[in-house]
Amino acid sequence: MNDLIFAGPAGVAILCAYAVVMLGIGWYAGRGNTGGTARGYFTAGGGLGMVTLFFTLYATQYSGNSVVGYAPQAYRSGFAWWQSVPFMIAVIAVYLLFAPRLYVLAKQKGFVTPTDFVRDRFGSTRLSLLTIALMLWGLGNYVLEQLVAMGHGVAGLTGETIPYEVGVVGFIVVMLAYSWTGGMRAIAMTDVMQGIAMLVGIGALLVGTMYLTGGIGTLTTYLAETSPELVGVPEKSDAVNWLAMIIMIGFGAAVYPHAIQRVYSARSERTLKRSLALMAWMPLLTTGVVFLVGLAGLQLFPGLGTEESEQLVGLIANEVAATNLVFYILMILLFGGIVCAIVSTADSAVLSFASVIAGDLYGRYIAPDAPDRRKVLVGKLVSVAMVFVLLLLAWNPPGTLYSIFVLKFELIVQLAPVFILGLYWKRMAAGPTFWGMLTGAVVAGGATLVDAGPFFGVPAGLVGLAANVAICVAGSLLVSPRSAPAEPART
Amino acid sequence: MEQRRSPNSPPADDHEPIRSPWLFAVLLLLVLAGTPLWYPTGLVEPLVLGVPLWFAVSVLSTLAFAGFTSWICLRRWNLAESDEVAAAAGEAAAGGDDR
Numbered sequence: 001m002n003d004l005i006f007a008g009p010a011g012v013a014i015l016c017a018y019a020v021v022m023l024g025i026g027w028y029a030g031r032g033n034t035g036g037t038a039r040g041y042f043t044a045g046g047g048l049g050m051v052t053l054f055f056t057l058y059a060t061q062y063s064g065n066s067v068v069g070y071a072p073q074a075y076r077s078g079f080a081w082w083q084s085v086p087f088m089i090a091v092i093a094v095y096l097l098f099a100p101r102l103y104v105l106a107k108q109k110g111f112v113t114p115t116d117f118v119r120d121r122f123g124s125t126r127l128s129l130l131t132i133a134l135m136l137w138g139l140g141n142y143v144l145e146q147l148v149a150m151g152h153g154v155a156g157l158t159g160e161t162i163p164y165e166v167g168v169v170g171f172i173v174v175m176l177a178y179s180w181t182g183g184m185r186a187i188a189m190t191d192v193m194q195g196i197a198m199l200v201g202i203g204a205l206l207v208g209t210m211y212l213t214g215g216i217g218t219l220t221t222y223l224a225e226t227s228p229e230l231v232g233v234p235e236k237s238d239a240v241n242w243l244a245m246i247i248m249i250g251f252g253a254a255v256y257p258h259a260i261q262r263v264y265s266a267r268s269e270r271t272l273k274r275s276l277a278l279m280a281w282m283p284l285l286t287t288g289v290v291f292l293v294g295l296a297g298l299q300l301f302p303g304l305g306t307e308e309s310e311q312l313v314g315l316i317a318n319e320v321a322a323t324n325l326v327f328y329i330l331m332i333l334l335f336g337g338i339v340c341a342i343v344s345t346a347d348s349a350v351l352s353f354a355s356v357i358a359g360d361l362y363g364r365y366i367a368p369d370a371p372d373r374r375k376v377l378v379g380k381l382v383s384v385a386m387v388f389v390l391l392l393l394a395w396n397p398p399g400t401l402y403s404i405f406v407l408k409f410e411l412i413v414q415l416a417p418v419f420i421l422g423l424y425w426k427r428m429a430a431g432p433t434f435w436g437m438l439t440g441a442v443v444a445g446g447a448t449l450v451d452a453g454p455f456f457g458v459p460a461g462l463v464g465l466a467a468n469v470a471i472c473v474a475g476s477l478l479v480s481p482r483s484a485p486a487e488p489a490r491t
Numbered sequence: 492m493e494q495r496r497s498p499n500s501p502p503a504d505d506h507e508p509i510r511s512p513w514l515f516a517v518l519l520l521l522v523l524a525g526t527p528l529w530y531p532t533g534l535v536e537p538l539v540l541g542v543p544l545w546f547a548v549s550v551l552s553t554l555a556f557a558g559f560t561s562w563i564c565l566r567r568w569n570l571a572e573s574d575e576v577a578a579a580a581g582e583a584a585a586g587g588d589d590r
Contacts, residue, residue, distance in 0.1 A: 079542075079543070079546050080527070082546065082549055082550070082553070085553050086522060086525055086552075086553050086556055089553065089556050089557050089560060090522065092560050092564070093515075093518050093556075093560045096508045096509075096514075096515075096560070096563055096564065096568070097508070097509055097515075098509075100507050100508060100509075100568050100570050101507065101509075101570070103570075103571070104570050104571050107571070220538070220541045220542050220543075221541065224535055224538075224543075228533070228535055229533070231535050231543060231546075232532070232533040232534055232535045232543065233527045233530040233531060233532055233533060233534045233535075233543075233545050234527055234532070235532055236528075236532060239526055239527045239528045240528070242526050242527065242528075243522070243523070243526045243528065246522055246526075268571075268572070268575045268579075269568075269569075269570060269571040269572045269575060270572050270575070270576075273564045273565060273568045273572075274564070274565070276564045277560075277561040277562075277564035277565045278561070280557045280558075280560040280561040280564065281557050281561060283557070284553075284554070284557060424509065
């Protein structure tokens with residue numbers, strides 16, 4: 001995203017404007033005493049209304065990578081990248097498996113962290129600790145990815161007027177400032193602004209791209225003539241991978257800690273289900289649009305290699321912005337929207353990280369009698385330290401081990417059985433669930449370490465999940481007799 | 492046939508999506524219909540409205556997937572709403588009495 005003709009002072013101005021708005025919203029949201037209780041700070045006291053809940057679900061689920069990373073994917077994969085639309089819808093479909101029941105339980109029992117459910121249902125310390133470990137790992141990687149993207153986004157928008165490092169640190173400070181003061185309420189309120197900025201930006205990119213290419217009809221004809229392999233039915237292993245990605249991302253993204261905490265944060269069932277009903281359509285307006293833009297890139301910039309294609313959104317934005325003043329302004333909004341998308345995803349993950357530290361580790365094992373205010377403070381401090389450690393990692397990636405640090409869905413998807421089966425299956429036992437989850441994580445992580453898979457299109461994360469479910473189910477059937485009474489709910 | 496219910500099961504007249512397995516069977520069918528598993532590799536023709544048939548089917552399946560998911564959220568999910576609405580109405584009435 002370098003050498004943009006519209007980069008420079010205009011980019012700096014819009015980033016500064018967005019930063020000021022974010023800080024203002026954070027200050028406004030933090031005026032109440034949300035830091036007083038952990039539930040108030042981390043889940044907005046379960047009081048998010050329809051608009052804020054919808055936008056915080058949206059802005060958290062779609063990161064900058066959904067635009068900057070998915071367009072090049074469409075460029076390289078062709079029509080096969082349409083899978084990015086159903087796999088994002090699948091996240092909402094998977095919510096339907098557990099969110100209705102979990103919402104009711106969370107309201108009854110005042111859950112704050114996802115582990116609260118696991119502890120309440122199973123009462124097992126080692127299962128809770130493994131759940132915490134996987135969640136912290138997944139959240140850390142999520143934040144790491146956003147930190148890397150944040151620097152590129154800021155540097156690209158400003159044409160390096162703001163250097164990469166300064167851009168990252170600047171937005172981290174802004175993000176931490178509003179998160180610190182207002183917690184979930186501030187994050188959800190900034191997500192409204194950030195989500196709108198992202199939608200406006202994606203819309204601008206679509207209009208500009210279609211203006212340049214003349215629409216999808218001519219695009220298909222052009223691609224069928226020049227690159228039929230990108231238009232035709234994909235290879236069988238790619239088709240299997242299409243289905244596998246729907247399963248893995250559907251289950252993985254739905255059980256991310258910050259996703260679960262949004263279920264806890266809903267003011268009412270009505271706001272939650274209406275927000276999710278709307279969310280089911282958003283992939284068409286987000287990853288669907290980005291898919292079209294990526295295909296259009298094939299016509300506008302044919303023959304780009306893998307590395308070059310990663311710059312596709314910047315290249316298209318350059319071309320569109322050169323058309324006239326209106327498109328120039330729209331492209332500025334696009335890049336501002338991308339930075340907003342990155343920040344809005346990062347802040348949610350950081351808050352969730354802080355809640356796990358505060359409630360599940362410090363508040364449970366180190367200082368159970370500490371007042372909520374101190375637990376929240378510890379969570380905040382540790383999460384700030386985590387962000388800066390990850391920043392060092394982002395700037396100095398540890399060579400060959402880097403792949404293990406970017407393991408995300410492969411590990412987090414191993415949490416799906418404990419939440420989904422755990423809610424409904426009375427015979428599910430803590431021991432087999434622990435061993436299943438551990439096996440799934442080891443298989444997924446080990447395969448990544450030795451660079452094995454995918455196996456005929458099936459990623460190692462799903463192989464691990466299959467082992468996880470098999471151990472969990474078979475073990476529970478063995479250790480829990482059919483006549484055993486239901487696991488009592490623990491509070 | 493009597494359904495097995497866990498201790499936290501909702502009353503029978505409430506809707507919980509997972510209590511209706513057919514909903515998820517339809518979702519699965521829509522996902523499968525949208526995957527390109529059912530066509531020969533490399534097939535482009537015939538074109539429908541300028542795009543390959545397999546892709547047109549996938550887009551339609553995806554639209555149905557989104558629509559059906561959204562419909563389940565709105566029409567097949569009702570565990571707490573009735574109680575919450577009643578509680579809110581009660582609070583509003585109590586607030587009115589206070590005045």
